[in-house]
Amino acid sequence: MFKKTMLATSLFIVSSLAHAISTEPLDKDFTLQLLGSGGPISDDARASSGEVIWWKGKSRILIDAGGGVYLRFGQSGSRMEELNFLGMTHFHTDHVTDLPALLKGGIFFDRSSTLAISGPTGGGGFPSLTEYMDALFNSDKGAYAYLNGIYDGSHGLFPVSLNDVDIHKKQPTKVYDADGLTIYAKSIPHGDVPCLSYRIESAKGTIVISADQNGSDESFIEFAKDADILVMPSAIDEGADSGSAYLHAKPSTVGQIAAKTHAKMLVLNHFMGKSLGMKDESIEIIKQYYHGPVYAGRDLASYPVNANKGSDK
Numbered sequence: 001m002f003k004k005t006m007l008a009t010s011l012f013i014v015s016s017l018a019h020a021i022s023t024e025p026l027d028k029d030f031t032l033q034l035l036g037s038g039g040p041i042s043d044d045a046r047a048s049s050g051e052v053i054w055w056k057g058k059s060r061i062l063i064d065a066g067g068g069v070y071l072r073f074g075q076s077g078s079r080m081e082e083l084n085f086l087g088m089t090h091f092h093t094d095h096v097t098d099l100p101a102l103l104k105g106g107i108f109f110d111r112s113s114t115l116a117i118s119g120p121t122g123g124g125g126f127p128s129l130t131e132y133m134d135a136l137f138n139s140d141k142g143a144y145a146y147l148n149g150i151y152d153g154s155h156g157l158f159p160v161s162l163n164d165v166d167i168h169k170k171q172p173t174k175v176y177d178a179d180g181l182t183i184y185a186k187s188i189p190h191g192d193v194p195c196l197s198y199r200i201e202s203a204k205g206t207i208v209i210s211a212d213q214n215g216s217d218e219s220f221i222e223f224a225k226d227a228d229i230l231v232m233p234s235a236i237d238e239g240a241d242s243g244s245a246y247l248h249a250k251p252s253t254v255g256q257i258a259a260k261t262h263a264k265m266l267v268l269n270h271f272m273g274k275s276l277g278m279k280d281e282s283i284e285i286i287k288q289y290y291h292g293p294v295y296a297g298r299d300l301a302s303y304p305v306n307a308n309k310g311s312d313k
Contacts, residue, residue, distance in 0.1 A: 027302070029054070030306070031304045031305065032305075033051065035051060035069045036068050037269040037270070038094075039271065040092065040272075044276055047072050048066025048094035049069075050063065050098070051064065059077070059078035059082045061083070063087045066098065068299075075300060076300055080105055080111065081111045084116065085115070085175075085176045086118075087117075087119070088117065088129060089119075090120060090126070090193050090196065090211060091127060091132055092212070103150055107157055112158060117129065118162075119162075119165065121168075124193055124194060126193060129162055129163070137150055165187075183199065184201070188211065189213055197211060205305035208230050210233065212248055214248060221261055224261040227264070229263070229267060230267070231268075232254045232267075233254075233268070233269060234282060235248040237278040238252060254286055256290075263290075264292060264293075266293070268286075283296065
């Protein structure tokens, strides 16, 4: 009897967990969904960076594809056949590792339309988007030369178009404009790493996704102005050392940015083990400056633009 009870309990737990991680948004009108809310260290027990944006019921936009995003993409109900735009913020592994796997998956889908991909120009020892893709998919020397068909849509793959966004340009660059969505990219300071943020505009509202940044560029404030949802990283705590602060914004800086932009909602992501342990403390610091709702993101959590109800820790 004890064994049967234990088995039934175990099956219930497994079933409950399976249901919990198979999260597809109920509202897909214009919704941000975090696929990965973690960072580059496995101590956070989360997938690395990636966000999908649902538009008119479809998974139309993907920003970043860090480790684990491939799995979360499927769990969210997103489909490569629906994707119109893929924006890469930078080429740290926790933002790009799953990109080849996602593109390879196209061989199993009936899709011929081109996927627009944008990413930063190179610098500081990092490649441009075009150089990165060439290192992966060059027909002669690419790590995944067998997937070279992404350039022309051959061998069962769908084609991609590549757009290197100039990181030295202070003004935003329009990288996509179709189906009622307009997307702009703008460089942000992430140490010496070329890095982009993205602003997605529609008649229903605006979502701004900041990747890793230290918050030292005031021009980002205008870029993110009046966002319905502002996504900011919470990688470090307020007492982080200067090296960490060179790459990432402290909670006080995140709070000041959110306040200055007049964002209607702040969603935090890119947690690491230590910052997760100090999450409540960091949110309290953020709230000293920003008085709107603050959401501590989790993998597969979704945030409809039309939802703006209180805060969630």
